Amino acid sequence: MVSLPSLLKLLPCRIRGRVKRTILDSDLFAYLNTRWIAHLIDNLERGNYKPRVAYLEATNKCNANCLMCPREKMTRPTGVMDMGLFKNVVNQLVDLNIEEIRLHNFGEPLLDENIAKKINYIKSRDQNIKLNFYTNAYSLSEELAREFVNSKLDRIFISIDEIDPDAYFKIRKLDLETVEKNVMRLMDIRNEMKVDKPEIYVCLTRVDQPDSSVNAFIDKWQTRADMVTVGGAHDWASQKDGVSINGINRLKKWPCVYLWNDLYVLWDGRATICCEDFDGLNIVGDLNNETVLDVWNSGKFKAIRKLMKENKRNGIKVCSGCSLRPLWSCYDE
Ligand code: SF4
Numbered sequence: 001m002v003s004l005p006s007l008l009k010l011l012p013c014r015i016r017g018r019v020k021r022t023i024l025d026s027d028l029f030a031y032l033n034t035r036w037i038a039h040l041i042d043n044l045e046r047g048n049y050k051p052r053v054a055y056l057e058a059t060n061k062c063n064a065n066c067l068m069c070p071r072e073k074m075t076r077p078t079g080v081m082d083m084g085l086f087k088n089v090v091n092q093l094v095d096l097n098i099e100e101i102r103l104h105n106f107g108e109p110l111l112d113e114n115i116a117k118k119i120n121y122i123k124s125r126d127q128n129i130k131l132n133f134y135t136n137a138y139s140l141s142e143e144l145a146r147e148f149v150n151s152k153l154d155r156i157f158i159s160i161d162e163i164d165p166d167a168y169f170k171i172r173k174l175d176l177e178t179v180e181k182n183v184m185r186l187m188d189i190r191n192e193m194k195v196d197k198p199e200i201y202v203c204l205t206r207v208d209q210p211d212s213s214v215n216a217f218i219d220k221w222q223t224r225a226d227m228v229t230v231g232g233a234h235d236w237a238s239q240k241d242g243v244s245i246n247g248i249n250r251l252k253k254w255p256c257v258y259l260w261n262d263l264y265v266l267w268d269g270r271a272t273i274c275c276e277d278f279d280g281l282n283i284v285g286d287l288n289n290e291t292v293l294d295v296w297n298s299g300k301f302k303a304i305r306k307l308m309k310e311n312k313r314n315g316i317k318v319c320s321g322c323s324l325r326p327l328w329s330c331y332d333e
Helices: 004-009 013-024 027-046 083-095 115-125 142-151 165-172 176-192 211-221 292-296 299-309
Strands: 053-056 100-102 130-135 155-159 199-206 227-232 262-265 270-272
Touching: 004 013, 013 027, 013 211, 013 227, 053 083, 083 115, 083 292, 115 130, 115 142, 142 176, 155 176, 165 176, 176 199, 199 211, 211 227, 262 292
Parallel strands: 053 100, 053 262, 100 130, 130 155, 155 199, 199 227
Antiparallel strands: 262 270
């Protein structure tokens, strides 16, 4: 079966978001989707399911100060994932045939001076793992760009948001000219080397940019990037003040796929349930002294899944305030 996100990708970027919201808000979709998900969860829990996607937080340090980020509320220390811990977790994920590893969570991955080594390590263990990360590209040097192209990194998501330098600075407190130069150089290097990886996705997170700015952004990047994405800002499960999201409470919700699909490992080795849990309020295990499967099957993780499955998300820290509605499309093929 073809997934909803795959179908939506066929639509022009300008109308994709509106069409998606209309479908997700319909009663029929919510009803059918909820029934289908209940069936999927029952099947999953009857077998030995394991994470399909792992987020390994290379670092939670950041060089930006974005309007839509709750960084000021993060109380856990900043740091970089130790190479020994990283290799240990990757080795286990390879043994589990993990499908995808993402090297971002809450921070800017390029601030990890071992980021290229980490990418190379994963690809040396298994070429088939889909490997990607989000970056603001401010620190994307020529050397790093060459390493990324050589490493066969699969995809890089670059958050840019604007084409106007002043508006961009207002959103991210970074210099747009530097970022654009770095992105163009990465594209040039990839083209010079006549390879098609990494795929370069250029992303706009909509805070308060008017339609004209969004359209100008799409026009500027759609002939250069492999994909342009436009997404709405979110309020980090009600943890970020000042980001307005209309009508959260009336949104139709269903059990969240992340709890059955994704493993989030913070830079210090502790594991949590989701990127929204940026401060680690739902720690479900510690990869420093537990295996990936220990953590995945821990009592804490199972108890959280049970609450979610029983539609009691108000009993789960962070999820209780969440406005996201991730789809289960990874299971429909
Ligand atoms: S409900 Fe929200 S906070 Fe909870 S796991 Fe899903 S996306 Fe994360």
